[in-house]
Amino acid sequence: MTIRRRIALVSAVAVAITIVLISIGTFLGARRQIVSQIDESLLARAAVVDRLRPGALFAVLGIERVDVQRERIVPPGVADFDASYYQVIFRNGGVVNAGAEDLVLPKPTRGDLNPDEPMLRSEWVDGVHLRIVTIRPNEGEVVLQIGRALTEADAAMARLSVLLLVGGVVGIALAAGFGLLVASQAVKPIDSLAKAVGTIAETQTFSERVAVVGNDEVAELSREFNLLLDELESAKQEQVRLVRDAGHELRTPLTALRTNLEVLQRHEVGPEQHARILGAAHGEVEELASLVAEVVDLATDRYEEEAVGSVDLGDVVETVAARIEKRRGRVVEVSSDGSIVTGKRQALERAVSNVVGNADKFSPAQAAVSVDVAEGVVIVSDNGPGFDEQDLPYVFERFYRSDTARSQPGSGLGLSIVKQIVDDHNGEVFARNRPTGSGAEVGFAIPMTVDRKP
Numbered sequence: 001m002t003i004r005r006r007i008a009l010v011s012a013v014a015v016a017i018t019i020v021l022i023s024i025g026t027f028l029g030a031r032r033q034i035v036s037q038i039d040e041s042l043l044a045r046a047a048v049v050d051r052l053r054p055g056a057l058f059a060v061l062g063i064e065r066v067d068v069q070r071e072r073i074v075p076p077g078v079a080d081f082d083a084s085y086y087q088v089i090f091r092n093g094g095v096v097n098a099g100a101e102d103l104v105l106p107k108p109t110r111g112d113l114n115p116d117e118p119m120l121r122s123e124w125v126d127g128v129h130l131r132i133v134t135i136r137p138n139e140g141e142v143v144l145q146i147g148r149a150l151t152e153a154d155a156a157m158a159r160l161s162v163l164l165l166v167g168g169v170v171g172i173a174l175a176a177g178f179g180l181l182v183a184s185q186a187v188k189p190i191d192s193l194a195k196a197v198g199t200i201a202e203t204q205t206f207s208e209r210v211a212v213v214g215n216d217e218v219a220e221l222s223r224e225f226n227l228l229l230d231e232l233e234s235a236k237q238e239q240v241r242l243v244r245d246a247g248h249e250l251r252t253p254l255t256a257l258r259t260n261l262e263v264l265q266r267h268e269v270g271p272e273q274h275a276r277i278l279g280a281a282h283g284e285v286e287e288l289a290s291l292v293a294e295v296v297d298l299a300t301d302r303y304e305e306e307a308v309g310s311v312d313l314g315d316v317v318e319t320v321a322a323r324i325e326k327r328r329g330r331v332v333e334v335s336s337d338g339s340i341v342t343g344k345r346q347a348l349e350r351a352v353s354n355v356v357g358n359a360d361k362f363s364p365a366q367a368a369v370s371v372d373v374a375e376g377v378v379i380v381s382d383n384g385p386g387f388d389e390q391d392l393p394y395v396f397e398r399f400y401r402s403d404t405a406r407s408q409p410g411s412g413l414g415l416s417i418v419k420q421i422v423d424d425h426n427g428e429v430f431a432r433n434r435p436t437g438s439g440a441e442v443g444f445a446i447p448m449t450v451d452r453k454p
Helices: 003-049 054-061 151-186 190-205 215-265 271-300 312-328 345-362 414-424
Strands: 084-090 093-099 119-125 128-135 142-149 309-312 332-338 339-343 369-374 375-383 428-433 438-444 447-451
Touching: 003 142, 003 151, 054 215, 119 369, 128 151, 190 215, 215 271, 271 332, 309 345, 312 332, 312 339, 312 345, 312 369, 345 369, 345 375, 345 414, 345 438, 414 428, 414 438
Parallel strands: 332 369
Antiparallel strands: 084 093, 084 142, 119 128, 128 142, 309 339, 339 447, 369 375, 375 438, 428 438
């Protein structure tokens, strides 16, 4: 169901409930008012005869002959709304009916024979709806019942119920129509937003923006969607840049590999030169494999699905140090205060490994690399040439390689992968020259949890 129809339906239901409640209240109020007026008329007539003696009472009622043995002295007739119908009940159970028309009132129940106060009730008599008041005049000598027909009152209430029903149905229909009209106007901004979003999705023009009109919820949705477009545009630009830069970096090892293979195919070379060319080609293949792996890691963030948990940075650094020492023979000195952070262990291992590997690449052969962990901060120090000041702002950019680093193996993606991992952990990266002398300090800071490993 569309929002437009949902709004119209809700409006119709709300109006229907309101109309039903108002109709019920109107019907009950009108009926109460009509019955109240009839009750007042009956009580006024009852007050006239309340203190009359039996003879005077019969004279007022027009009764000339009283036969208390007959339960029914007149045949049933048709009730008149303006007429009153009387019934006198004697102590011995005799009943006498009198009134403007011949209509026999029902014999009262036992509780009606000695009422302390006037008693009002409604009864159906021979198909006629009556309102009856019961009193005890003459200090209880007799019980008098006075009835009045509710025929016209019931007819009036029937006409009112039909009017309320028809009016309610018409009101609900009008409410549904107006609700649909109002809903159409209300969802126009949403339709415009959907059309704009569909156009952007179809054309892939993430530089376009949705017009923001007003300060309502749709305007807020438009602003949030524009923020999403900002992110998509930035991601697309980063993707294009990554592909372009990766293509540029891949040309160098591919060109060198092609050259070496062409030399082997077209020229006669000696065993030593043959072995040297094959070694160089093998090195270019390794370079290509490393570059492709790093590009894939950077583009896909393969650590995204790793579970998040508490990670001891000291344990991570010890693991990486042992691996570097085993593979490259480099001494890695580790100092840790047992900092515990919340994050992904494998991703943090990759970040530490890239930073330590970068330090290993630029450090002298016999020099040690030191790693200090304190308060969630990892600092990797080397004894290499350090950074040129103009290179420091670009150290963590993709494929950036300083002039002094171009002779070293690598793709220029290692530190950019570190930055991506640290950013995912809401941390910060840094690179600077050592204040005490030659060498550089590269590392990152991760927000630390409360607990700490003793």
